[in-house]
Structure formats: C-alpha cells, structure tokens
Amino acid sequence: xxxxxxxxxxATHDVTNQxxxxxxxxxxxxxxxxxxxxREGAGWAEDDVRRIxxxxxxxxxxxxxxLANRHEPELxxxxxxxxxxxxxxFHPSWHHLMxxxxxxxxxGSPWADDxxxxxxxxxxxxxxxxxxxxxxxxxxxMTYAAVPALxxxxxxxxxxxxxxxxxxxxxxxxxxxDKRGLLAGMGMTEKQGGSDVRTNSTAATPTSEPGVYxxxxxxxxxxxxxxDVFLVLAQAPEGLSCFLVPRVLPDGxxxxxxxxxxKDKLGNRSNASSEPEFDGTLAWLVGPEGRGVKTIxxxxxxxxxxxxxxxxxxxxxxxxxAGHHARHRSAFGAxxxxxxxxxxxxxxxxxxxxxxxxxxxxxxxxxxRAVRGDAGEQAFRRIATAVGKYWVTKxxxxxxxxxxxxxxxxxxxxxxxxPRHYREAPLLSIWEGSGNVNALDVxxxxxxxxGTAQALFDELALARGxxxxxxxxxSRLKGLLxxxxxxxxxxxxxQMALTLQASxxxxxxxxxxxxAFCATRLGGDWGYAFGTLPDSADVGAILGRxxxxxx
Numbered sequence: 001x002x003x004x005x006x007x008x009x010x011a012t013h014d015v016t017n018q019x020x021x022x023x024x025x026x027x028x029x030x031x032x033x034x035x036x037x038x039r040e041g042a043g044w045a046e047d048d049v050r051r052i053x054x055x056x057x058x059x060x061x062x063x064x065x066x067l068a069n070r071h072e073p074e075l076x077x078x079x080x081x082x083x084x085x086x087x088x089x090f091h092p093s094w095h096h097l098m099x100x101x102x103x104x105x106x107x108g109s110p111w112a113d114d115x116x117x118x119x120x121x122x123x124x125x126x127x128x129x130x131x132x133x134x135x136x137x138x139x140x141x142m143t144y145a146a147v148p149a150l151x152x153x154x155x156x157x158x159x160x161x162x163x164x165x166x167x168x169x170x171x172x173x174x175x176x177x178d179k180r181g182l183l184a185g186m187g188m189t190e191k192q193g194g195s196d197v198r199t200n201s202t203a204a205t206p207t208s209e210p211g212v213y214x215x216x217x218x219x220x221x222x223x224x225x226x227x228d229v230f231l232v233l234a235q236a237p238e239g240l241s242c243f244l245v246p247r248v249l250p251d252g253x254x255x256x257x258x259x260x261x262x263k264d265k266l267g268n269r270s271n272a273s274s275e276p277e278f279d280g281t282l283a284w285l286v287g288p289e290g291r292g293v294k295t296i297x298x299x300x301x302x303x304x305x306x307x308x309x310x311x312x313x314x315x316x317x318x319x320x321x322a323g324h325h326a327r328h329r330s331a332f333g334a335x336x337x338x339x340x341x342x343x344x345x346x347x348x349x350x351x352x353x354x355x356x357x358x359x360x361x362x363x364x365x366x367x368x369r370a371v372r373g374d375a376g377e378q379a380f381r382r383i384a385t386a387v388g389k390y391w392v393t394k395x396x397x398x399x400x401x402x403x404x405x406x407x408x409x410x411x412x413x414x415x416x417x418x419p420r421h422y423r424e425a426p427l428l429s430i431w432e433g434s435g436n437v438n439a440l441d442v443x444x445x446x447x448x449x450x451g452t453a454q455a456l457f458d459e460l461a462l463a464r465g466x467x468x469x470x471x472x473x474x475s476r477l478k479g480l481l482x483x484x485x486x487x488x489x490x491x492x493x494x495q496m497a498l499t500l501q502a503s504x505x506x507x508x509x510x511x512x513x514x515x516a517f518c519a520t521r522l523g524g525d526w527g528y529a530f531g532t533l534p535d536s537a538d539v540g541a542i543l544g545r546x547x548x549x550x551x
Contacts, residue, residue, distance in 0.1 A: 040120045048105075097136045102168070107164075108184075123305070135270030138224050141306040148298040175249075188200075189220045191220040219275065241286075241287070245284075255281055256279050302367070314400060315403075321407070325410070343550075390494075400425040463507050467514070
C-alpha cells in the first residue's frame with residue numbers, strides 16, 4: 001500500500017472550539033474593584049493596583065501559582081548529620097510569589113504608611129494579586145495582622161515592627177534582627193479545643209528574666225512554619241496569655257520548634273501548615289498576663305478581613321475564567337456567551353462577585369478609618385467584619401462550583417486550574433473561625449457592645465427609601481434582632497449580610513446591578529441555584545460591567 005506524503009505524521013484531528021489561554025490578562029480590570037478603591041479613599045494607589053493586576057495576570061505569575069501548588073512544600077526535620085533543623089523547603093515559585101507580595105506592600109507595610117487609605121490600598125492589591133495563588137496569602141495576612149497585636153508590648157514592637165512592615169522578602173531562618181524583613185505566623189489552636197482557645201493546655205512558665213517564659217505544649221494548626229516569629233497563646237500563671245516566639249534566638253541558636261508533621265490538606269497545598277511542639281521554647285510576653293484573647297482581638301479583625309478579601313478574589317478569578325471560556329466556546333450553533341441561559345448564570349455570578357468585592361472594600365475602608373481613631377467606624381467594623389466573614393466565605397464554595405461548571409468537563413480537569421480554586425474555597429470559611437463561630441461572635445458583639453447594632457443600622461439608613469425591598473428587609477432584620485436566639489444566629493447574620501450588600505450596591509452600583517440583587521437576594525424572585533435571575537433582570541448591562549465583551 002502506498003501512502004501519500006500529505007498524510008505522513010498528520011494528526012488524527014484538529015483542535016477547534018477550545019478557548020485560548022486566558023493569560024496574559026489584567027486581574028485589576030474590575031470596575032467594582034477600582035470604583036471601591038477610589039470611593040474608600042485610596043485612589044492614589046490606582047496605578048499600583050493596576051501594576052499588581054497586570055503582574056498577577058501575566059503568564060509568568062500564573063505559572064508560579066501552578067508550580068507552587070504542584071510542587072508542594074516538604075518537611076526536613078533533620079540535616080544530613082542528624083541535627084534537628086525543622087525546616088520546610090519550598091519550590092522557587094513560592095518564593096517568587098512571596099517576594100512579589102511583600103514588595104508590593106501586601107504584608108505588614110500599611111502600618112508604616114501614614115497616608116489615609118493605606119489599608120484599603122493593600123486590600124485592593126490583594127483582590128488583584130490573589131488571582132495567582134491563595135496559599136502564600138496566609139503568611140502575608142498573618143504578618144499584616146501581627147503588627148497591631150505586637151503593639152500591645154511597646155518594647156517588642158520597637159524592635160520587630162520596622163522589620164514586619166518592611167517590603168523586603170528575605171527567606172531563611174536567621175537571627176530576626178539581622179534580617180531586612182520578617183514574616184510572622186500564629187500558633188493559636190490546639191487539638192483538644194480548636195476555636196475554643198481558652199481550653200489551650202500549652203503551659204508558659206516564667207523565667208528569672210522579666211517578660212521571658214518557657215513554653216511546653218503542642219499546637220494543632222500552625223501555618224507557614226518558616227516564618228521568623230510567631231504569636232502564640234499559652235496558659236501562664238494568671239491565665240491565657242499571648243507570647244512572641246522567634247524561630248531563631250538572639251544568640252543565633254534555634255529555638256525549640258519541633259515540627260511533628262505537615263497537614264495533608266484539601267486545598268491551600270502551596271502553603272505548609274504544621275503541628276509544632278514546644279518544649280522549653282523561649283517566648284516573650286505580649287500584653288498583660290491573662291489577657292491573651294484581648295491582646296489578639298485586633299489581629300483577628302485583620303485576618304477575618306483577609307478571609308473576606310480572598311473569598312471575593314476567588315469569586316472574581318473564577319468568574320473571569322468562566323466568562324473567558326463562554327466567549328470562546330460554542331455549542332448548538334452559538335457562542336456560550338450569547339446563549340440566554342448561560343448569560344443568566346454568568347450575570348448571577350457577576351452580581352454575587354460585585355456584592356462581595358464592594359463589601360470587602362467597605363470593610364477595608366472601615367478598618368483604615370478605625371485605626372485612625374474613628375469611633376463610629378470602629379463599631380461598624382467590629383460587627384460588619386464578622387458578618388462579612390460569615391457570609392462571603394460561605395458563598396465562595398457554591399460560587400466556585402458554578403463557575404467550574406460553566407467550563408463543563410474542561411473545568412473538572414486539573415489543567416484548567418478550576419479544581420485548585422474549588423478546593424481552596426472552603427478553607428476561607430473555616431480559617432479564623434467556622435460559620436458558627438462567626439455567627440456567635442456577631443451575637444456576642446450585639447450583646448456586649450450595643451453600639452455595633454446602631455452602627456450597622458446607621459450604615460443601612462444611608463440607602464433608606466431608595467428601594468422598597470431593602471426597606472422591608474431592614475424591617476425584618478430589626479424583628480430578628482429582637483429574638484436574639486442562638487439557634488437562629490445564622491439566619492440573623494445572613495439577613496445582615498444581604499441587607500448590607502444591597503445597601504452598598506444601591507448607593508454605589510448601576511441600577512441594573514442593584515435592582516437585580518434586591519429582586520433576587522431580598523425580594524425572593526430567585527431560585528435555589530445560580531442562573532435563576534428573573535426575566536426583568538438587565539443581564540446585558542450586568543455582564544457588560546462585570547465582563548467587558550460579554551454584554
């Protein structure tokens with residue numbers, strides 16, 4: 001048989017009807033993000049946020065994210081000679097991500113920036129940079145959150161704060177004060193208690209040196225063990241207290257920080273989470289003895305804000321992926337992006353994403369103004385951050401699953417990146433307190449800090465009369481508040497979140513967005529899954545705002 005040369009080595013088929021790679025793209029190309037940045041007082045940072053967004057969406061940074069998750073961190077308990085080292089080795093891509101994040105001010109640097117809006121600028125940068133990898137957001141978040149807690153001990157803050165607020169990324173375990181920049185971690189939970197940190201059994205014993213203790217115990221979930229210093233809770237003679245634990249002591253010797261194992265987690269695989277053991281571990285008291293929870297409360301506010309931010313980022317990232325696929329994929333004779341049902345799904349996701357982003361930036365604005373002494377914003381931040389943490393992180397998994405489904409079978413394949421995002425989504429609801437913990441925290445704030453409820457209703461009142469569905473929802477919320485039922489805490493917090501998001505969209509988003517959100521989330525004209533917007537929704541306007549080219 002004679003074969004024509006034209007057929008030699010030819011493929012069995014041509015690849016058609018597949019989208020091109022998304023990267024490079026601009027992760028900051030988000031109208032809701034940029035409008036919120038300006039509105040919350042950080043318009044001066046727009047060029048920086050746009051630069052971060054272009055870098056995040058570059059092919060190079062997207063590859064860093066993929067490689068950092070494919071080549072997971074590895075624990076080395078001993079060196080070749082048998083000496084205990086307790087080090088975790090990371091792929092170079094992890095260090096590329098970390099260096100970019102720290103250099104761009106996404107760790108502790110806002111605390112050293114006197115400009116109004118500095119904390120908003122950091123959050124907006126995180127909303128863009130988070131399009132890469134979520135795992136390395138853990139050490140940057142903890143470093144950011146450690147600074148206000150450390151300020152409870154001025155002598156320690158004087159030494160460590162300039163290094164924690166530095167934009168220098170310097171990996172490796174060395175004497176902290178010999179480095180140009182530091183990262184901070186946290187050691188709070190223990191296996192017998194989890195979020196109930198008051199049951200911690202790690203013991204802190206005073207030494208002859210004032211303020212210096214030795215710790216003995218075991219922590220259950222301590223992420224980023226290669227950080228330079230850790231804030232740790234332990235039981236001192238006067239009760240649960242906060243301590244600063246350096247990995248390397250001032251004399252250059254290693255502090256006892258025995259890593260028993262790394263957690264084998266569902267997601268967040270690029271980040272190492274560990275179980276460290278303390279045994280004669282030197283620690284410095286932060287804040288008064290017996291006031292450990294009070295000392296770290298500001299830190300919790302910061303990390304909860306970052307959970308909201310990272311969930312909103314994950315929503316936006318997966319929406320962009322779904323929209324890109326729909327614009328380039330055809331089925332049954334038309335582009336997916338032109339088919340009414342797919343447009344309904346994408347528009348519904350776009351509403352959820354914009355509501356999450358808008359709330360995130362409002363919370364960041366409250367945080368920025370609170371640290372500058374605004375009492376009203378302090379009260380609003382106290383309750384709204386817990387509300388946002390509960391609701392936005394709860395919406396993340398369902399949102400990500402729907403966005404994945406927009407890609408069909410392609411989205412179920414690891415190469416698409418969507419499975420990684422899907423596995424990441426539940427973490428943010430668990431980290432810094434599960435849904436129940438946050439819902440109960442809202443009840444606690446309402447009971448112990450009555451000004452928080454007034455601060456929330458003052459915020460909602462700014463949109464009073466603009467939409468009858470919001471007005472009715474606020475009335476229902478007041479009715480729920482009167483019961484104060486612990487069993488009904490989730491229902492209450494959900495109503496708080498939806499009314500707050502609706503009020504923000506009414507004030508700041510186009511009418512097509514605000515009307516569709518109120519009709520569905522407050523007015524009941526909605527199904528039980530994404531993609532059930534009513535026919536009255538202006539899908540074209542919603543998509544044109546969220547996904548230019550899809551309107």
